[in-house]
Amino acid sequence: MDEERSAGFGDQVRIEQEIVDRVYARLDGIREGYRSSLREVNASHGVGTGQGDRERDVIASHFGELIERLGLVEERLVFGRLDPREGGSRYIGRIGISDEDGAPLLIDWRAPAGRAFYQATAAHPEGIARRRHIATRRRVVTGLEDELLDTDSAREQGLELQGEGALMSALSQAREGRMTDIVSTIQAEQDRVIRAPGRGLLVVEGGPGTGKTAVALHRAAFLLYAERERLERSGVLIVGPSRVFLRYIEQVLPSLGESGVVATTLGDLVPGVHAGAVDPEDVDRAKGDPAWAGVLAAAVRDLERLPDRDQVLDIGGHPVTLAVSDVAAARTRARRSGKPHNVARESFALGLVDLLAQRVLTEAADEDDAAQVQRDPEELQLWRQEVRESVDARRAINLAWMPTSGTALLERLYARPDRLARLNASASPRLSAEQLALVARPKGAPLTVSDIPLVDELEELLGPSAAVGAREAAERARRRDLELGRAQATLEDMGLEDSPVTADALAATVEEAGTVAPLAERAAADRSWTYGHIIVDEAQELSPMAWRALLRRCPSLSLTVVGDLDQRRGHRRPRTWRAALGPAARALADEKVLSISYRTPATLIKLAERTMADVGDPVRHPVRAVRDVPDAYALTRVPGGVREAAPREKDPMWGHVQRVLSEETRRLDATAGTGRGRLAVVVATRRAGAWGADSVGYSGLDQRVSLLSAVSVKGLEFDDVILIEPSEILEDGTGDLFVAMTRSTRRLHVVAAGALPSAMDTADPQIRALAR
Numbered sequence: 001m002d003e004e005r006s007a008g009f010g011d012q013v014r015i016e017q018e019i020v021d022r023v024y025a026r027l028d029g030i031r032e033g034y035r036s037s038l039r040e041v042n043a044s045h046g047v048g049t050g051q052g053d054r055e056r057d058v059i060a061s062h063f064g065e066l067i068e069r070l071g072l073v074e075e076r077l078v079f080g081r082l083d084p085r086e087g088g089s090r091y092i093g094r095i096g097i098s099d100e101d102g103a104p105l106l107i108d109w110r111a112p113a114g115r116a117f118y119q120a121t122a123a124h125p126e127g128i129a130r131r132r133h134i135a136t137r138r139r140v141v142t143g144l145e146d147e148l149l150d151t152d153s154a155r156e157q158g159l160e161l162q163g164e165g166a167l168m169s170a171l172s173q174a175r176e177g178r179m180t181d182i183v184s185t186i187q188a189e190q191d192r193v194i195r196a197p198g199r200g201l202l203v204v205e206g207g208p209g210t211g212k213t214a215v216a217l218h219r220a221a222f223l224l225y226a227e228r229e230r231l232e233r234s235g236v237l238i239v240g241p242s243r244v245f246l247r248y249i250e251q252v253l254p255s256l257g258e259s260g261v262v263a264t265t266l267g268d269l270v271p272g273v274h275a276g277a278v279d280p281e282d283v284d285r286a287k288g289d290p291a292w293a294g295v296l297a298a299a300v301r302d303l304e305r306l307p308d309r310d311q312v313l314d315i316g317g318h319p320v321t322l323a324v325s326d327v328a329a330a331r332t333r334a335r336r337s338g339k340p341h342n343v344a345r346e347s348f349a350l351g352l353v354d355l356l357a358q359r360v361l362t363e364a365a366d367e368d369d370a371a372q373v374q375r376d377p378e379e380l381q382l383w384r385q386e387v388r389e390s391v392d393a394r395r396a397i398n399l400a401w402m403p404t405s406g407t408a409l410l411e412r413l414y415a416r417p418d419r420l421a422r423l424n425a426s427a428s429p430r431l432s433a434e435q436l437a438l439v440a441r442p443k444g445a446p447l448t449v450s451d452i453p454l455v456d457e458l459e460e461l462l463g464p465s466a467a468v469g470a471r472e473a474a475e476r477a478r479r480r481d482l483e484l485g486r487a488q489a490t491l492e493d494m495g496l497e498d499s500p501v502t503a504d505a506l507a508a509t510v511e512e513a514g515t516v517a518p519l520a521e522r523a524a525a526d527r528s529w530t531y532g533h534i535i536v537d538e539a540q541e542l543s544p545m546a547w548r549a550l551l552r553r554c555p556s557l558s559l560t561v562v563g564d565l566d567q568r569r570g571h572r573r574p575r576t577w578r579a580a581l582g583p584a585a586r587a588l589a590d591e592k593v594l595s596i597s598y599r600t601p602a603t604l605i606k607l608a609e610r611t612m613a614d615v616g617d618p619v620r621h622p623v624r625a626v627r628d629v630p631d632a633y634a635l636t637r638v639p640g641g642v643r644e645a646a647p648r649e650k651d652p653m654w655g656h657v658q659r660v661l662s663e664e665t666r667r668l669d670a671t672a673g674t675g676r677g678r679l680a681v682v683v684a685t686r687r688a689g690a691w692g693a694d695s696v697g698y699s700g701l702d703q704r705v706s707l708l709s710a711v712s713v714k715g716l717e718f719d720d721v722i723l724i725e726p727s728e729i730l731e732d733g734t735g736d737l738f739v740a741m742t743r744s745t746r747r748l749h750v751v752a753a754g755a756l757p758s759a760m761d762t763a764d765p766q767i768r769a770l771a772r
């Protein structure tokens with residue numbers, strides 16, 4: 001009987017291997033087709049026109065992209081099979097592939113026909129008799145796992161997992177510092193979120209390790225597939241908590257065949273400006289207050305000032321009067337245009353230059369010929385030039401309408417508390433005196449992440465400055481000259497110098513053909529780009545001002561917002577998403593909750609939730625873990641109580657940590673394989689400074705062992721976390737401790753000299769009992 005079963009299994013593997021071979025053969029065929037087209041395009045040199053070259057480049061880069069895309073989906077291309085009750089199996093994979101006659105060989109996981117692979121259950125089989133998970137490695141079938149869905153044996157137990165074997169095998173892999181896709185093991189509750197309609201703002205919340213980030217990324221891939229036409233032109237923006245986090249997730253979308261997504265952090269949202277520093281919690285909160293919108297608008301209006309009194313200006317040696325009423329009239333006209341400050345300045349300045357030129361002309365000319373001179377456009381033009389060159393006139397115009405940039409103005413506001421207080425007094429609603437005191441800082445201090453939404457708000461009100469405009473115009477002119485030169489040469493080459501085709505016209509055609517830079521690149525460089533969809537990860541951290549900055553970039557209000565309010569940095573957190581979303585709440589269309597943790601073993605999830613309850617901050621959505629592992633928790637008590645953080649060599653705690661670290665490294669070697677897996681030693685902000693820990697988090701990606709601050713581990717995961725002095729991390733905030741406790745896939749080892757929340761202080765066997 002056993003023999004029969006194993007022979008049957010072997011046959012099944014052979015059958016699947018044949019299918020897998022066919023799919024790969026077709027993949028190779030398609031790739032070869034693209035390659036030979038690319039060779040042809042590259043060989044088609046002879047055309048010889050600038051435009052021909054440009055077209056060739058565009059087509060070649062298109063084929064290059066297609067070839068690259070196929071390379072990225074190579075591993076685990078086929079991973080599933082569905083057998084409907086009425087017969088006719090279909091195979092599910094990373095991308096859709098048809099045979100030479102157009103018959104489907106492989107169905108894209110995102111296609112409607114792929115849905116049942118993730119959502120069919122024994123209770124709701126959706127017409128499917130059997131679901132099969134196919135494991136492959138380098139094109140070879142290495143395992144099969146079947147689930148029969150047309151039986152009456154719907155399982156009664158709480159967790160119904162799709163492809164449990166494949167899932168458990170994925171979860172037990174040692175971590176390699178980069179997130180991988182979960183396309184072959186997406187679970188039903190996750191799939192429902194991934195495929196939810198793209199309209200409105202969808203909140204996806206869930207405890208640690210419930211796959212929020214994974215779901216957000218797969219949703220981006222799904223939307224790009226389902227709404228390709230709309231999103232191909234406008235693009236998708238992903239906003240993550242840090243550059244490290246973006247590096248951590250960067251491989252996921254390409255492995256799903258998608259590369260045209262812009263990923264950024266809040267600190268990088270404004271092109272050309274980077275903020276890496278983080279403010280203390282209270283300052284951060286003060287800068288996120290929505291009252292800033294009115295205060296900043298007042299600050300920009302304040303740059304458009306009337307002089308105290310009439311002035312006499314020296315224009316080319318002639319005294320000319322500029323009255324307060326002249327400036328007021330020009331200001332009213334410029335403001336009426338509704339344009340941003342820096343842009344409207346152009347019409348303000350032009351208006352005054354014109355007025356002064358007319359005036360100097362009248363005053364400089366003899367009474368008799370004044371009327372005639374005024375009608376002479378050339379004369380007037382000469383005087384306009386005089387005005388532009390007059391130091392007096394330039395100063396008067398600048399003082400009345402100062403051009404500036406968002407960063408410069410914000411820096412001035414922080415450094416001039418009196419001015420900020422005056423502007424605040426004219427705004428409604430207003431910031432409190434305490435908030436104003438918190439944001440004050442001297443000029444030259446580095447920009448922080450929470451400054452960026454304020455810079456963005458200012459940039460919106462200011463518009464591009466003339467200097468930027470001039471730079472862009474110069475660049476356009478440079479490119480046009482280049483095209484013109486090329487076009488000229490092409491026409492000469494072809495002996496067409498005297499033909500009706502001018503070099504100018506040819507250059508213009510090539511220029512209009514547009515830039516070959518991919519959409520993602522253009523969008524990332526353009527502050528005013530509007531996206532078709534925005535995905536925000538770790539969204540619990542965003543302030544109302546940050547939401548304003550994002551909404552500006554997505555007028556269609558199509559957003560996916562994932563996060564966990566319990567993991568919010570610091571001590572205070574909003575109780576509901578509606579409150580957390582600030583101005584974005586008006587777009588809120590649906591809230592979905594993910595309830596199963598895939599990362600964190602049951603023991604550690606329970607321990608973390610108990611700890612939160614102990615410290616008076618119970619979690620909103622307790623989660624169930626898919627698995628537990630033996631000995632997930634360990635505690636090393638260090639005698640002597642907590643001491644002030646000191647440099648490593650002087651800190652007795654450092655020695656204890658080294659001992660625990662070598663014990664844990666040996667342990668991980670034994671469970672994951674020598675040298676495999678990742679360990680993180682996590683410390684509070686205070687100790688991170690004294691010990692020289694990585695407060696950004698890059699080392700967590702690239703090194704087997706890293707020393708990290710609790711703030712920097714948000715969103716990341718490790719096999720083993722060694723957590724130092726939880727009471728210190730609690731000082732940073734309860735959310736920070738919750739995050740730090742839930743990063744590991746195998747084991748958490750707490751090292752503490754100080755007091756512990758009672759749940760953490762429990763002896764090992766009792767902690768294990770918690771998980772049951």
Ligand SMILES: Nc1ncnc2c1ncn2[C@@H]1O[C@H](COP(=O)(O)OP(=O)(O)OP(=O)(O)O)[C@@H](O)[C@H]1O
Nearest residue numbers: 182185186187208209210211212213214598599715
């Ligand atoms: N269906 C799944 N199949 C396999 N692995 C999964 C699945 N869902 C989630 N995971 C894995 O679980 C881990 C946690 O996922 P993820 O980081 O997306 O969770 P999260 O909810 O964003 O966590 P946190 O809020 O704690 O940062 C990742 O390693 C992810 O690959």
